[in-house]
Amino acid sequence: MAEGKFEERKARAKKMLAYLKKAYPEPKTELTYKTPIQLVASVMLSAQSTDKRVNLVTDTLWKKYKTVDDLANADLAEFTKEISSITFYRNKAKAIIGTAKMIRNEFGGKIPKTEKELVLLPGIAYKSAHVIMGELHGIYEGIPTDTHVRRFALRFDLTDSKDLTKISKDLEALIQKSDWKYVNNGLVLYGRYVCRALPHPCEDHPLTKIWPPAAHRWPKAK
Ligand code: SF4
Numbered sequence: 001m002a003e004g005k006f007e008e009r010k011a012r013a014k015k016m017l018a019y020l021k022k023a024y025p026e027p028k029t030e031l032t033y034k035t036p037i038q039l040v041a042s043v044m045l046s047a048q049s050t051d052k053r054v055n056l057v058t059d060t061l062w063k064k065y066k067t068v069d070d071l072a073n074a075d076l077a078e079f080t081k082e083i084s085s086i087t088f089y090r091n092k093a094k095a096i097i098g099t100a101k102m103i104r105n106e107f108g109g110k111i112p113k114t115e116k117e118l119v120l121l122p123g124i125a126y127k128s129a130h131v132i133m134g135e136l137h138g139i140y141e142g143i144p145t146d147t148h149v150r151r152f153a154l155r156f157d158l159t160d161s162k163d164l165t166k167i168s169k170d171l172e173a174l175i176q177k178s179d180w181k182y183v184n185n186g187l188v189l190y191g192r193y194v195c196r197a198l199p200h201p202c203e204d205h206p207l208t209k210i211w212p213p214a215a216h217r218w219p220k221a222k
Helices: 003-023 036-045 051-064 068-072 076-082 089-106 126-137 147-155 164-174 177-194 206-210 212-216
Strands: none
Touching: 003 164, 003 177, 003 206, 036 051, 036 068, 036 089, 036 126, 051 076, 068 089, 076 089, 126 164, 126 177, 147 164, 147 177, 206 212
């Protein structure tokens, strides 16, 4: 990318973040959990699903499965049935039980703290690894991109890519590391609840004023 374009995007991202931090000072994950493994499993359940739907299911599920052992010892058929109102529930049930087993057997029952280890778990890729690291360990070494962050980054021309991990890398280059903690929740929640996918009048929004062409860009959700 040309140096000028990169610098221009960097300046835009800075202004946008300043606005978001002021308008939404304390963004927090919407997933409900009480134990670390419940967060890991909730993150896995939330892939291509809404946090609201996941919370509806985990409201009763997490009364039964609290620890790594509870999930590692879960009966696959029973657990699959229990999460069957969530998208891709069969694969997710296998991945969650497999992940709990691996955490128990290979990580001493503790949730790993590094991306390198986390992506070894079944069903955990770059995005989920960084969500887990931030939420459980307060480690912000990456910017996870979900469908909302992707749409947001494309709308505001912060990336040339449509690939989630490449968008993460583009955002990581544009945004200073001290802001990654904020961005981890802030962009996801803003994209999900405020900056929605369906076209609506946008010209007068303070964010759009920072970069007016965004008013006419409505990237499709993936
Ligand atoms: S008006 Fe535009 S910038 Fe504001 S939330 Fe809606 S899409 Fe996002």
